[in-house]
Amino acid sequence: MHDAVLLPEAVAAVLGVKSLPKTSSVQASGIYVDATFGRGGHSRLLLSQLSDDAKLIVFDKDPTAITVAQELAAKDSRVHVIHESFATLTTSLAALNITQVDGLMADLGISSPQIDDGSRGFSFMRDGVVDMRMDTSRGQSVGQWLEKVDDETLANVLYEFGEERHSRRIARAIKQMNRYESTLELAEVIKVAHPNWQRGKHPATQSFQAMRIFINNELGDVDSFLAQSIAILKAGGQLAVISFHSLEDRRIKQFLQRHSKGQYPEDEKLPMPPKRPRYFSKPKRVGPSKDETSQNPRARSAWLRMATRTDTIYHDNEK
Structure with a gap:
């Protein structure tokens, strides 16, 4: 609900x-x-x-x-x-x-409902495909985009749409992944790469927000x-x-x-x-x-x- x-x-x-x-x-x-x-x-x-x-x-x-x-x-x-x-x-x-x-x-x-449904890929607390599209009937998923995007462009997206201060470090870590099929795996990579995060706030919060905002324009x-x-x-x-x-x-x-x-x-x-x-x-x-x-x-x-x-x-x- x-x-x-x-x-x-x-x-x-x-x-x-x-x-x-x-x-x-x-x-x-x-x-x-x-x-x-x-x-x-x-x-x-x-x-x-x-x-x-x-x-x-x-x-x-x-x-x-x-x-x-x-x-x-x-x-x-x-x-x-x-x-x-x-x-x-x-x-x-x-x-x-x-x-x-x-x-x-x-x-x-x-x-x-979008966040709570792990299969949509919006949540870093529930496992699912790295999708994040609002409209699943058209366009590319975040996982498909991550396969092709370069480090610099990814870092710019994380900084511009997530206001992530450690965007370049996180972007390099994401691009070292072999696959982009699990939101929990992606969130864990971001967590390990993040040098510092606000207490009570998941370190992948801003990065997930950035990728979602970008992929949905x-x-x-x-x-x-x-x-x-x-x-x-x-x-x-x-x-x-x-x-x-x-x-x-x-x-x-x-x-x-x-x-x-x-x-x-x-x-x-x-x-x-x-x-x-x-x-x-x-x-x-x-x-x-x-x-x-x-x-x-x-x-x-x-x-x-x-x-x-x-x-x-x-x-x-x-x-």
Whole structure:
């Protein structure tokens, strides 16, 4: 099972209300998107707050998650399932003749069922094939990639996507392995190669995170998803995104800050346009409560960032 993190907070945010009513339903109409269905925790609560004429479009890469989503769709005609990354947001919705939505939410990263299923290869605590693909129906596994990648590229991946300070030493040790068929064997090689690790934290944590993020293009998909949210959200529509590590959270924070202040990226080519657009309201951030973290320790690192899509406002470039 997967305990959806920041569940009522995220659903309230995507509906644009401060909190969900305790004894009734918001009965919101319109079109909403759950960009990371997982096991459907957020979707189910959101459906309970939607009117009968509302629509919920759910995305997921994971075939197992899609099976669960299709079971839900068979029981609730408001649900439409898309087996794709949320990076295909605009084109996938256009195929349904949807150009704008009222709310958009995403719960980034990996789910508990994916970690707990050793055969998926995400866990360094359970043995399995070195796979780590979110979508097992396409693309190469981490094991296949490790067979071909050189030391330097691997080290760069471990450093960039796992913030692993000992990336070069670990990369050399990994490349000395004869095969990449067991996650426990890979984790042990990383453990032996790691000169120092934080107490209470497995030495393979950051390396496994890095390889998973890389093989699934997770950060690239997040950037694409956020960029598409500008056009896909109606004025007054809500964006709510949950992240679990700094690489994701930093991207969301900077995106919302930039587009709520009317700023362009620092690398934007000059000359600057005469006006700067502002697309979102001032963003807000919410973390899990003490009760939630005590019941679900995996929620400890979660942050929910939210903002409202505004009518586009243009600012002069003069400071």
